[in-house]
Amino acid sequence: MNWEQLLSLKRFGDTNKRIRKEQDETRLGFEVDYDRIIFSSEFRSLQDKTQVIPLSQTDFVHTRLTHSLEVSVVGRSLGRLAGKKILEKYPHLQNVHGYQPNDFGAIVASAALAHDIGNPPFGHSGEKAIGEFFKTGEGKQFKDKLTDKEYQDLCDFEGNANGFKILTESREGRDGGLRLSYATLGTFMKYPKESLPKKPTKHIADKKYGFFQSEKDAFIDIANELGLLKRGDDDLSFSRHPLAFLVEAADDICYTIIDFEDGINLGLIQEEFALEYLINIVRDKIKTEKYHALKSKEDRLSYLRALAIGTLIDEAVDIFMKHEEAILSGDFDCALLDKSKYEAQIKDIIKISVEQVYQSKDVIEKEIAGYSVINTLLSTYTRAVNNCFEGIASNYDKLIMKSLPRQMIYNNQASLYKRLSSVCYYISLLSDSKAILTYKKMKGFDFV
Incomplete structure (x- = not known):
């Protein structure tokens, strides 16, 4: 380089x-x-x-x-x-x-x-809560309908990859995300590889992964512009920006x-x-x-x-x-x-x-509560989004859809991976308090 x-x-x-x-x-x-x-x-x-x-x-x-x-x-x-x-x-x-x-x-x-x-909300336990939903929870039902790398993106939901998505994803009126310089985007990527293979070496750049499959093209573009060294053969893996x-x-x-x-x-x-x-x-x-x-x-x-x-x-x-x-x-x-x-x-x-x-008692108790909050949000939103796409939405599903941002409802509906990714992305942007407030509203706690 x-x-x-x-x-x-x-x-x-x-x-x-x-x-x-x-x-x-x-x-x-x-x-x-x-x-x-x-x-x-x-x-x-x-x-x-x-x-x-x-x-x-x-x-x-x-x-x-x-x-x-x-x-x-x-x-x-x-x-x-x-x-x-x-x-x-x-x-x-x-x-x-x-x-x-x-x-x-x-x-x-x-x-x-x-x-x-x-x-996402609740720190690293929030990442793990999203991953567990797809690995062992309700989200496990989607495994056979996704590619291995798409499913791994969800099972090992990664804040670094989600950050790369935030910085680069185009949306209505905002092409190129935040439109940062390639130098800054390259420097941001601590783990310039995809989710599989998982930890193929003991190299620090292989510890986690740095982009979702939905941002693969953006990653390749940045790596090529900066002249990052390719490390993987068939899979995408590069050396870090110094x-x-x-x-x-x-x-x-x-x-x-x-x-x-x-x-x-x-x-x-x-x-x-x-x-x-x-x-x-x-x-x-x-x-x-x-x-x-x-x-x-x-x-x-x-x-x-x-x-x-x-x-x-x-x-x-x-x-x-x-x-x-x-x-x-x-x-x-x-x-x-x-x-x-x-x-x-x-x-x-x-x-x-x-x-x-x-590992203090206070931290553990609040992380347990965070797991319950995120699991409920994921279950409710993924069910509503998929049921609406398949034309079998209940009245409750339709109400849930009205609470979601417009771009999440109308974008990427043909791809299951993108629908699930959009739900994870939306939840990841919630603050701790907003996630809890949304959870309470779903449970009807504010009206009891």
């Missing part, structure tokens, strides 16, 4: 390329990507979607929106620092083409901002440190653990007098968090540049922080977060 192709400013849906030197420096194309994502309705719904604690009533626990904003900030720093070093290594990118360090920062920040945009490693690092840094912080603020993890587990990361930067001068738990945690994030940013960039040539050739097969000298400390922090936060 080469950086000239990888930094494509061409917008999805365009036919013409865009030249960096012709860009308006006051509003660069990569910065427009950021604006389009942050003003989208799909991004706004993240303010009421679970990060760690479902339906938390506290004001300091992160939602998907605050998490995404923080990941984008960390991503911008990673991109700018790496961009500066890349331009020093390949000066023609700046001297001939006009690229600047901030371009790299804007690309990574935009992709990082969107990295969770496809997540900057996707920085998006992943930004996400890893934020959820490792900040989910840990949330657990302490919630009282699920003792404050003493913060210093014990973070000290080996911040040892070279911490000023003991300043730390002890801070009087509140929140201020002490904020200080340790800022030092830890700064340390991991610097190290992630160093690792990226050390392996930059292997990344370009598709030979780098793990996350950047897997090469970190703080890997043991990071694993310790994640382990205690899993035990004390992710």
